[in-house]
Amino acid sequence: MAEFAEPLARLIQECKRLPGIGQKSAQRIAFHLLRVPRADAENLAQAILDIKDKLGICAQCNNISDGELCLYCRDPHREHSQICVVEEPHNILPIETTHSFRGLYHVLHGAISPLRGIGPEQLKIKGLVDRLHQNDIQEIILATNPTVEGEATAVYLSRLLKPLGPRVTRIAMGIPVGSDLEFADEVTMSRSLENRREM
Numbered sequence: 539m540a541e542f543a544e545p546l547a548r549l550i551q552e553c554k555r556l557p558g559i560g561q562k563s564a565q566r567i568a569f570h571l572l573r574v575p576r577a578d579a580e581n582l583a584q585a586i587l588d589i590k591d592k593l594g595i596c597a598q599c600n601n602i603s604d605g606e607l608c609l610y611c612r613d614p615h616r617e618h619s620q621i622c623v624v625e626e627p628h629n630i631l632p633i634e635t636t637h638s639f640r641g642l643y644h645v646l647h648g649a650i651s652p653l654r655g656i657g658p659e660q661l662k663i664k665g666l667v668d669r670l671h672q673n674d675i676q677e678i679i680l681a682t683n684p685t686v687e688g689e690a691t692a693v694y695l696s697r698l699l700k701p702l703g704p705r706v707t708r709i710a711m712g713i714p715v716g717s718d719l720e721f722a723d724e725v726t727m728s729r730s731l732e733n734r735r736e737m
Contacts, residue, residue: 546572598669600662602627602643610643617641619676623666623695625649625683633681641679644669649687650694656687658694666695670702677705684711684729 540552545589553564571579595601596608599621603609610616610630620641624630625648633639646661669675678699682688694705712730722730 596645598663598665599643600627600647601630601643614638619674620679621666621669621675621677622679622681624681625688625691629681629683638678643675646682648689649682649685649691651687651690661691663695663698667698667702670699670704675704677707680706680708684726 545641549562549568553559553567593602596603597606599609601608617640621644623644625646627645644666648661682691698708710733
């Protein structure tokens with residue numbers, strides 16, 4: 539392996555800790571940062587420190603927030619009778635890009651996974667139940683990931699929430715647009731058939 543000056547080697551090691559970044563990508567990033575003006579490197583460093591110092595968790599939905607409430611919870615134009623439940627804060631973005639959901643969110647910060655020792659107690663479910671008791675929630679949309687853990691979480695939440703009164707729905711799953719049926723797995727194909735609609 540090539541030898542680098544200690545500060546550069548340390549930066550490469552830190553870059554490799556980022557998801558999806560291997561040795562070559564880490565080296566490219568490190569050498570890029572070495573070449574940019576000092577002001578650009580300082581801006582990047584400050585942006586990283588700011589997300590650690592200035593961001594927290596929304597007191598209502600557990601989304602990432604720069605205040606007590608996130609931008610969705612403090613938006614008076616959102617539909618307050620609908621809550622979409624997601625596993626992680628980054629799962630909100632794909633839903634928002636559709637421009638078809640105007641309700642609120644609830645972030646669980648994980649999914650039930652007995653193999654990893656994650657049960658319902660480790661997730662932020664209590665706050666969701668509290669929101670049902672405090673507000674007039676008409677529908678809970680379960681938008682957990684289409685994985686074994688996501689399905690287990692959706693089933694658990696459905697059984698927990700239905701007796702409390704709201705309509706509990708699950709997002710439909712199926713074949714992605716532009717994909718080929720040949721590459722669809724058994725579960726995806728099965729879901730596509732179950733969630734078919736009349737034309």
